[in-house]
Amino acid sequence: MSEDTKNKTVSKGVSRRSLLKGVAAGGALAATGPFLFNIAQAAETSIKIGFPVPLTGPYGSEAKEQAACAQMAVDEFNAAGGLNGRMAKLLVRDDKLKSGEAATRTLELIEKDGADFIAGSLSASVQLAVNSVAKERGKIYVSISQSDAINEAKHFSKYTFHEAMNPHMTAGAVGRYVFPKKGKRVAFLIADYAYGHEMARGFKAAGEAFGIEVVAEVQHPLATKDFSTFLPRIQAARPDVLCLCNFGYDQMNSLKQSTNFGMKEQMQMVAPALLYNQRRAGGAEAYDGVIGGTNFYWGLEDTIASAKTFTDSYRKANNGKPPSDYGAYGYSGVGGLLKAVTAAGTTETDAVITAMENLKYDMYKGEQYYRKCDHQSVQSVYIIESKSEAKMANEYDVFDLVGVDKANEGVLRSCSDLGFG
């Protein structure tokens, strides 16, 4: 039903645009100078959103999905008529997953391309680089990847918005689900960098209420290939729960290898950020039974209307393939921003900031809003459990939705903890 109406708006928008184009072309033939000048002016005043993401590098496929989803949000905004006829335009740039590169691209986007807003980035450290450029130039930046640091007063500015979940709330949500059900003896395997330690801190903070006992805490270097030598110590500690505070290939390899060590029979494996694409690349066996947290899984379409609308239009554009968690951040980050632009009725930065601070939006997963003090998007964290191969209905059917930590400011680090006022 909603899908149909949507298609109608889209096709209507397109035909209206092509009609305008035809008229413009005819007009240009008939009249001359002043008409062309008008067209040029219209192009100049389009709403430009700079979007630096790591198109090349290990998270290239995630970045491309983010860009595609962000484009979807832009297309929908334009199809609905833009901002009184002003259309939005997404300017995607490759930040190569490097802070320096990202800072340069962001500066170019603002200075050369005249971007009105910046959104994007797919790394905890790169987003801080983008953020520092954006705040220096007084442009709104919507970050769409996980970080705790960006919430802190020393990185924050009124221009900084964090659309992605942060490690503290993600790990906390997973902990609150797992500790009462699976036991209080907890072991940690931590990738030795900021994000790993942030996740472990989130688990421990959530665990305090349940009286968890940390029985082992093993740190491993980033990008470890063979985890076998880190595992005996964890086994010897006999934990009920093992929290894997790592990401990407580290998560995949440590899961594969601890599965081989038979550790799943002895303890519950938990990964705070359990990613859809990573699970699909890692295979059902390694991930079977692992519990984790996510911002979004396409299975939400069964219960949430906005998720249904989002997955339907993504599927239509991508041969039936459902969207991924990180891809969806691109949609919600840019979509939320454009909603604020509509509400403000202008692209003037301070007005849009006020509009974003007052915004309640539901792009794809239930209602969200930006907390006043740190501009962290308050949102639900969904708890998922990876399915065994036997239970998968098709190749995309990889998780069971087992719980939800509802949107709640109380689970975030308090404003005073973050260094505000």
Added chain:
Amino acid sequence: MDGITLNLFALQLFTGLALGSVFVLLAVGLSLIFGLLTVVNFAHGAFYMVGAYVGVFVLGLTGNFWFTLAAVPVVVGSMGVVVERYLVRPLYGRGIDYPLLLTFGLGMALVEVVRIVYGLEGVPFDTPKELRGAVDLGFGFFPLYRLFLIGITTVLVMVLWLFIEKTSYGLVIRAGARDPEIVRVLGIDISKVWLIVFAIGTGVAGLAGVLSAPMRSVIPDMGSTVLVEAFVVTVVGGMGSLVGAVVAGLLVGVVVSMTSLFWPSLTDLSMFALMAAVLLVRPQGLFGKKGLMG
């Protein structure tokens, strides 16, 4: 360090030896080609990666892990034949850096090709059903699959050793490594021998790739760290020594394992520290012959 029981120590030591046998598996193809052809094969990691992807492809077609295990070294070895015949052979007698640069470039090209075909994010490769689970060793549980790897590495090294040291063909190979001209004068087609050695070396690299697939991610970059690990083992053991590769592989495994128990943050560093220490005392490596690089 509290909480370290005798059982944990024993399990850690055993884990180290098992890891060592993985290192041996990774290094043996590189060591073989260097020892007998004096070609430093920088595409070793790429052949290893190709082995894993060929494994994914064959397993997808047949669904049979054992057949895959047999097919991969044949396919990758055949690639090695083509590479030796048309790329490496014209460079013999031109100094050690020519084939080194060639294989370095070849490795990069192979990685890019796989990236184009299979994409960036990797493909799944599950442990075969009959090799899943862990075995109780008395002092702790250990994965059946890793025990299987220890077995297969032992068999592989034994077969290679017997082939090179005990067969008449092995005699020709060794003679060719020492003085190719005399071998040629004796009427033996030495280029055919080199072709076979190169094929075996790359085939073993491919086998290592497919055997690692259930433990490590199958991604286009998977060979880059392996190249480093294989070089460390080969250098510590002595370039070109099969016995050296075995001893060094086990030694590196145990050192890495013990470091990760006591000083986890130094794990990555430990194998390089070991290499530096060995090279200071014995520049040619534990079992290496002097002057092979000259």
